[in-house]
Amino acid sequence: MKTRSVVIAVLAFVGMIDALYLSIKRNAGPIPCHVTRGCTDVLTSKYSEIAGIPLSWFGLAFYLVIFSLAVFTIFEDPKQPLQQLTNWIFYLAGAALVVSALLVGIQAFILKAFCEYCLLSAALVLTMFLLTPHPGRR
Amino acid sequence: MSKALKPLIVIVLAVAVAAGAAVYLSRQPDQPAETSAATTRADVVAFKGGGRIRGPENAQLTLVEFGDYQCPSCGAYHPLVKEILTRYPQQLRLEFHHFPLISIHPNSMMASMAAEAAGEQGHYWEMHDALFEHQREWSDSPNAEPIFVALASRFGLDTNKFMQGLRSPDLQARILKDVTRGNDAHVEAVPTFFINGEQVHVKLSMEDFVQVIESHLHK
Numbered sequence: 001m002k003t004r005s006v007v008i009a010v011l012a013f014v015g016m017i018d019a020l021y022l023s024i025k026r027n028a029g030p031i032p033c034h035v036t037r038g039c040t041d042v043l044t045s046k047y048s049e050i051a052g053i054p055l056s057w058f059g060l061a062f063y064l065v066i067f068s069l070a071v072f073t074i075f076e077d078p079k080q081p082l083q084q085l086t087n088w089i090f091y092l093a094g095a096a097l098v099v100s101a102l103l104v105g106i107q108a109f110i111l112k113a114f115c116e117y118c119l120l121s122a123a124l125v126l127t128m129f130l131l132t133p134h135p136g137r138r
Numbered sequence: 139m140s141k142a143l144k145p146l147i148v149i150v151l152a153v154a155v156a157a158g159a160a161v162y163l164s165r166q167p168d169q170p171a172e173t174s175a176a177t178t179r180a181d182v183v184a185f186k187g188g189g190r191i192r193g194p195e196n197a198q199l200t201l202v203e204f205g206d207y208q209c210p211s212c213g214a215y216h217p218l219v220k221e222i223l224t225r226y227p228q229q230l231r232l233e234f235h236h237f238p239l240i241s242i243h244p245n246s247m248m249a250s251m252a253a254e255a256a257g258e259q260g261h262y263w264e265m266h267d268a269l270f271e272h273q274r275e276w277s278d279s280p281n282a283e284p285i286f287v288a289l290a291s292r293f294g295l296d297t298n299k300f301m302q303g304l305r306s307p308d309l310q311a312r313i314l315k316d317v318t319r320g321n322d323a324h325v326e327a328v329p330t331f332f333i334n335g336e337q338v339h340v341k342l343s344m345e346d347f348v349q350v351i352e353s354h355l356h357k
Contacts, residue, residue: 013152020160031327038242040211040327044342067152071145113242 002074004131008089009070011131015063015124022056022117031115038113047106055103059121062096066128086132093129100125188316190253190262193223193231199354201230202332204237204320207249207269208277212329214342216270222347229355234266236316237328245282248304250313252286255303261293268292 025031026043033039042048048055069085069092076082100122107114189202203219205212223232236253238246249269256265268289269276276285283304290300303309323332331338333354340350 013156016153016156017159020157021163024160024164033327038239041209041242044211044214064153068149071148075145
């Protein structure tokens with residue numbers, strides 16, 4: 001599990017940079033895409049915030065929690081594995097995966113524009129979820 | 139060192155590095171800078187002709203906007219652009235260029251045609267404002283034409299002539315020339331602004347817009 005935890009921590013670290021970058025860039029002018037088209041449309045749409053709080057801040061909180069859980073798992077005592085933390089990573093990544101799928105759907109079918117930073121985040125969440133063992137399988 | 143301390147140190151260090159990396163990336167050139175008044179393109183772009191002009195001919199500053207009528211962020215910037223023009227009536231003029239992103243905004247080309255068709259009857263800016271102000275009404279419509287015609291009739295336009303304009307190859311060519319100008323100027327997103335040929339990044343706030351204009355007025 002340790003190697004997986006390291007990979008999850010690295011992915012969450014990348015996610016933190018992605019979310020922080022978007023939080024800084026939001027409202028700082030048009031955000032050019034390099035791979036997709038329509039970053040500004042997605043990031044300034046009404047779906048980009050909940051109750052005035054940008055989704056990137058929720059993403060940042062999520063990645064910070066996942067990163068912290070993964071780091072604690074890396075440093076766990078092999079004699080007393082912190083099973084509960086791994087379970088939390090699984091459940092949180094699962095919940096985030098549902099939200100990410102919803103957001104990708106909004107980009108594809110409602111906004112008809114894609115934001116590469118958001119797609120990166122969705123890919124990170126999916127990878128983290130797939131890497132985390134199901135609690136029932138250990 | 140206590141067992142709990144090591145992970146905590148790693149977490150704090152990682153957060154600091156992530157924050158540093160995010161700030162560094164956000165300040166990279168060729169991207170909108172965090173400080174709004176910054177200019178990212180060192181060379182000054184000369185726009186040869188084209189564009190619709192609003193404001194005095196001899197204004198000290200020309201604000202060039204490459205915009206797409208269906209783009210929500212262009213709609214969000216529109217009231218700011220209007221307001222800034224009223225705040226600097228003598229010093230500033232707007233030069234609007236069409237840059238419809240037809241791959242993601244299927245109604246954007248027809249909206250640009252509607253503006254130009256209204257312009258043929260001397261009401262370009264009325265339609266320009268109306269397209270942005272009523273963007274939500276036509277943006278997702280599978281048939282936006284009747285909405286544009288209804289807007290045109292509000293300004294007392296000849297609707298038959300207006301509808302002919304919506305299909306005019308000449309007007310379409312004019313819009314496509316604007317797109318070529320935008321591509322030549324390396325426009326990557328909409329709206330993209332230039333002041334006297336220098337690309338500027340303006341935050342979505344009036345305060346920031348004023349700051350950017352002031353900094354160029356006192357150059």
